[in-house]
Amino acid sequence: QVQLAQSGGGLVQAGGSLRLSCAASGSIVSFNYMGWFRQAPGKQRQLVAEATTGGSTDYAESVKGRFTISRDNAKNTVYLQMNSLKPEDTGVYYCNVETQIDTAGGTWNGWGQGTQVTVSS
Secondary structure: OEEEEEEOOEEEEOOOOEEEEEEEEEOOOEEEEEEEEEEOOOOOOEEEEEEEOOOOEEEOOOOOOOEEEEEEHHHOEEEEEEOOOOHHHOEEEEEEEEEEOOOOOOEEEEEOOOEEEEEEO
């Protein structure tokens, strides 16, 4: 019913910016949860940023003030704007989304395919 497609990764120099996109398609009524996770080389996958429909957001301490999570409801797309990038931000980024798919309260939860972000110094 719902599929996620990620884009926007790539190679950037330290201090640069990237915007990651996670586009949802299928039967979607609304977003309940939006999250971005990162798996750095040799590390476990960890939360980078998340948001709920209530408007609350949470960021990893290492990215506060530099990253911003947002969405475009018309496009059913979640974004992660990454500024002032550091080599430590390098890794594979995954989006995680929970959507409401019907008026009875049914939900769907899934992950994007991941996209590589590499920050050089």
